[in-house]
Amino acid sequence: MTSSVSSQRDGSPSFHGRHVTVAGLGVSGIPAAKVLHGLGAKVTVVNDGDDARAREQAAQLQALGVTVRLGDGATLPEGTDLIVTAPGWKPDKPLFVAAAKAGVPVWGDVELAWRLRGPDAAPWLCVTGTNGKTTTVQMLASILTAAGLRTAAVGNIGVSLLDAVLGDEPYDVLAVELSSYQLHWAPSLRAHSAAVLNLAPDHLDWHGSMEAYAADKGRIYEGNRVACVYNVADGATEDLVREADVEEGCRAVGFTLGPPAPSQLGVVEGLLVDRAFVENRQRNAQELAEVSDVRPSAPHNIANALAAAALARAFGVAPAAVREGLRAFRPDAHRIAHVADVGGVAYVDDSKATNTHAAQASLAAYESIVWIAGGLAKGAVFDELVAGSAKHLRGAVLMGADRALIREALARHAPEVPVVDLDRTDTGAMLQAVTEAQRLAQPGDTVLLAPACASMDMFTNYNQRGDAFAAAVRELEA
Template sequence: MGDRDVTLSWIPTATRLSDWPSAQVVVAGLGVSGFAAADGLMSLGAKIIVLDESTAHAEKAGLLEQLDVTVRLGPGSTAELPPGTDLVVTSPGWRPSAPLLRQAAAEGVPVWGETELAWRMMQPERVIPWLGVTGTNGKTTTTQMLEAMLIADGRKAAAVGNIGRPIIEAILDEVDYDVFAVELSSFQLHWMNDINLHSAVVLNLHEDHLEWYEDQPDPMGLYAAEKAKIYQGITHSCVYNVDEPLTEAMVEEADVVEGARAIGFTLGTPAVSMLGVVDDLIVDRAFIEQRQRNALELAKVSDVQPAAPHNVANALAAAALARSYGVHHSSVAKGLQNLQLAGHRIQQVAEADGVRWVDDSKATNPHAANSAMNAYDSFVWIAGGQAKGTTFDDLIERHRGKLRAAVVIGVDRYLIADALERHAPEVPVQVLDNPDTGVMDEVVALAGQFAQPGDTVLLSPGCASLDMFDSYSARGDAFADAVQRYLG
């Protein structure tokens, strides 16, 4: 243990310039973030061992092995921590209860996420400011809006993190970025410790990913605590949702750098130190000198597409972060106008015979599904997947009067079907037990039979997708393809 004690002594304060060639680092998981972590560690010169229970990443493994990285794939590969491990870098979805991570904790081996490693790789002299976005819903949209505003202002910016592009990948990029718009999930925040963001927002907080804390007495409290970590050490602005007091309480309790400000956003008229809406305009009363008496127009509500309330709230949050960074007020509108959002969020894929077909596959929890349901007067609901410990009673009770019918799939299909039976027994429900991705053709055909002119067929699952599909985008693509086949 003597050699390890010497090596470990610098890891808690490690930077890019530390003695990485002397360290043995285990990368847990070979997905997108795991591969990026291995790439980053190679640039530092560390000895790397990559472990993954899945054999799905054989091509990535072969590439890493050609670069002298040790890779072990398949069942049992993560059962034990390799001897001599000095640091574990874990993929975000790994729970602390995983045997490998539990053993690391017991042996005093630090565990970081890819996010922590990325932050350390910028120190001490190449630090790029991070503008952080988290919350249960709206993270990706808000991050894309923020990136668009930054780019419209002439900044070299990149949207990274949970949005799909690892932060390390951007750090290793040849582009000399000015700023990162960083989407952070609760999983990433769990493994994040010594990071000081420029500014950050918690958009909202609702039940999601509670299965991660299923063995704990207060899962929702723990989930909230993970989200609140984004405010720790903020140097400029903690942005909160005025309509969700819990987010303001997080700001009040956060240990921030002296001089950092609390900035609210609201769909109503803003008070001082807030952004809000006045006469269909998005306005700023936070980042102007005359904020005690005046507000500055940033954009029109109509610049937000779609201009649904939840999306206007996303735009307000993005604008607050952008303005905190020093973006000119005119660049907020320009960014919103130039924005091309990624798909699968309330995206119409077809319309025929008076029926709209809408892909909202990105709605991976009930609260996100609620936002889509608010937009339609009558719909056939396609639901199901991994419920992640959430419930659907409130959602169904709220929208039962609009439900034409429901088609339910996925591992937690009966949880949703039972809630429909309790709260909307008059609604026809079809439960499909087929676990194959090809079931989407049957789903679409059944939905089409239920739908009447004026209805919307709404894929808004309220559940994660990985029980059947590679991602929510793959699920949405399967739906869109099945719709095209159905409509001929």
């Protein structure tokens, strides 16, 4: 649908005097409302909630002259020319149904940022996928920085995209993390190069089907100029490349944990190598880094590093900067983080493994594991995860509201694995879980927190869950 917002001479939209409705307060809605108000739009913010936090946020915007309607996110304000929505608002909400009937376009904050870029704006290198987005974008930003480029990790993390495109500091290139929600509401986005890391069922309650979820992920490839980076081990990502409408000359570039074919990056004898961005790629390969330069060197993290390297190489970054950037990178907390060794047993915190796909990658990284799992399943099933990981399991300790689903999958596919079922959901359960895991573990084993579930039944978020695990391990050391 074509926006009714007019354009200025440089092609960027003019909002002066336009009626724009911002759907949702919060991390994206408030900055969007402020930017639009500053550009001369008549802004109305609508929000479903009407709690103390929302009223405090509303007061800040109202002081600027922005109209705010709390407790009413369903009604389309009269005269609306455009809706700018928070990414998490579902497409079937009554507000958007009314907008479609009225011919009012809907943008997300990513679309708004894309439209507001200046004529000399920095190119975007974009990353999406079910798992690994944040780590890959941070690796990419580290590599670009090592190459001497002015960059930032933006989108779902780091610097706000609106701040990045409107701020005084000019960037050479942006490393952009994008969720399926954000991509759904960003129809005009056209990246320099982009990667889809992997695809597994997630957020299906929002998208309605796996097909719709994959289609929104695939939007990241639309209009790419240089490279569409895909995962050789995940054929669905290559399918999205085939379906994309890209600029003439844009190439498909794969990454693999095995030896790379031409137009791929991969691993050969402990080295990360490039057979995509080299002369005579049929015969030549370029060493980029050693596997040991990637920390931690778990298989899925090596895959993240290869995807980041592919995007950097698509932008013309030299091999030496890839190596330097990977060596300098340190992952965020709670991502396959080694906490301690106690009694010859390693304790690893991967609390960020909040779905089965992430947990499967984590479990594949270690030979013999006592697995701590459970929480909110979000509609997930665990048979494939357990069947594929059974050979690695010394034992399992289950906790959280939906632990029975994992217990039943273990009974079906790994009946010989001893299971401790903790019938408690208080935050103190973590200490008991770690103590039980210690009892099951033998020297050389890894006690791995990879819950395969969300955390909100017991914890504020996965960070608090990981902190509780680390604190419990420190008690074992005492």
